[in-house]
Amino acid sequence: MKIGKVPTEVLREVVxxxxxHKRPEVLVRPGIGEDCAVVDFEENVCVMSTDPITGAVKDIGSLSIHISCNDVASNGVEPIGVMMTILAPVGTTKEDLDYVMKEANKAAASINVEIIGGHSEITDAVNRMVISTTAIGRQRKKDMVTSKGAKVGDAVIMTKHGGLEGAAIIAHDLEKVLKDKVTEETIKSAKAFGEEISVVKEGVLAGKIGVHGMHDVTEGGILGALWELAEASNLGIEVYEDKIPIRPETLEICKALSINPLRLISSGVMVMAVPQEKKNSLMEILETVGIKATEIGKITENEKIIVKGNSIQILEAPETDELYKVI
Structure with a gap:
């Protein structure tokens, strides 16, 4: 298999x-496009998600906090705590670990989350640091939002701009490569995209307004996440490619490295299936807190398609993220 997430068909057939074995307390189980597990605690539910950071070097401590908390936020939940496992290669110094933990603590504080436990070790099983985090949140059962709740006719809204995490990672980790291909201002600006990685704010706000489904955009980029949003609900989707916002810096970096920004890892972006009667209210509220939101499609009954100008093509399932072609 290729580098990246295990292919969809392998997840179904093998994983x-x-x-x-099932337990009755488990309300939401593993599924394509499903971000979180949900466990019944009577009037409340416990929402949990786990994720590793493997594709980045710079800011790995910060990214490790945001990536799993973003998943919990896709259920409309404010994350409470994070469990953190650090596997560091031989040669890692005390100072290296200190830097990672300071970055993790800073990120956790920015979204009011506590690092509540975990594990750390030096091992020759890895050749660079790998961090896996599990985020935990609590929600009233009646307010549950999942990735699979989309309904036919829902507007599809995305926040921020596609490829933002990938552009930030590339700008940090491949700065020497980019210097001969793009301007210094482009690199500097793309690095700052890392400050937009959290989707906790928009996830919690959307949960309060009442959306049918949410999915944070990670490996596979915006097109991968849109496919997963529809697939989780066993529905179709019509995506308007020309409406997907991509920053000029991301376009410039992707063009220089011959990669597709629409298939580039995009933590910091949330896609939502929103009832038509609520979409304007949601977009207005997000704008008041400084979060750009764009309507980029709609949920349909069957086919998953991309509309670009007068052409229509099939929206394919996500494969290896574009980031792994250059990192």
Whole structure:
């Protein structure tokens, strides 16, 4: 298999197929496009998600906090705590670990989350640091939002701009490569995209307004996330490619490296299936807190398609993220 997330068909045939034992307390189980597990605690539910950071070097401590908290936020929940596992390669110094933990603590404080435990070790099983985090949130059962709740006719809204995490990672980790290909201002600006990685604010606001489904955009980019949003609900989607916002810096970096920004990892972006009667209210509220939101499609009954000008093409399932072609 290629580098990146395990392909969808392998998840179905090998991973999910072998998860056979069930408990009645589990309300949401593993599924394509499903961000979180949800466990019943009577009037409340516990919402949990876990994710590793493997594709970045710079700011790995900060990214590790935001990536799993973003998943919990896609259920409309404010994350409370994070469990953090650090696997560091031989040669890692005390100062290296200190830097990572300071960055993680700074990120956690920015979204009011506590690092509540975990594990750390030096091991020759990795050749660079790998951090896996599990975020935990609490929600009233009646307010549950999942990735699979989209309904036919829903507007599809995305926040911020596609490829923002990938552009930030590339600007940090491949700065020497980019210097001969793009301007210094482009690199500097793309690095700052890392400050937009959290989707906790928009996830919690959307949960309060009442959306049908949400999914944060990670590996596979905006097109991958849109496919997963529809697939989770066993529905179709019509995506208007020309309406997907991509910053000029991201376009410039992707053109220089011959990669597709629409398939580039995009933590910091949330896609939402929103009832038509609520979309304007949601977009207005997000704008008041400084979050750009754009309507980029609609949920349909069957086909997953991309509309660009007068052409229509099939929206394919996500494969290896574009980031792995250059990192």
């Amino acid at each position: 999910f197929k072998n998860i056979k």
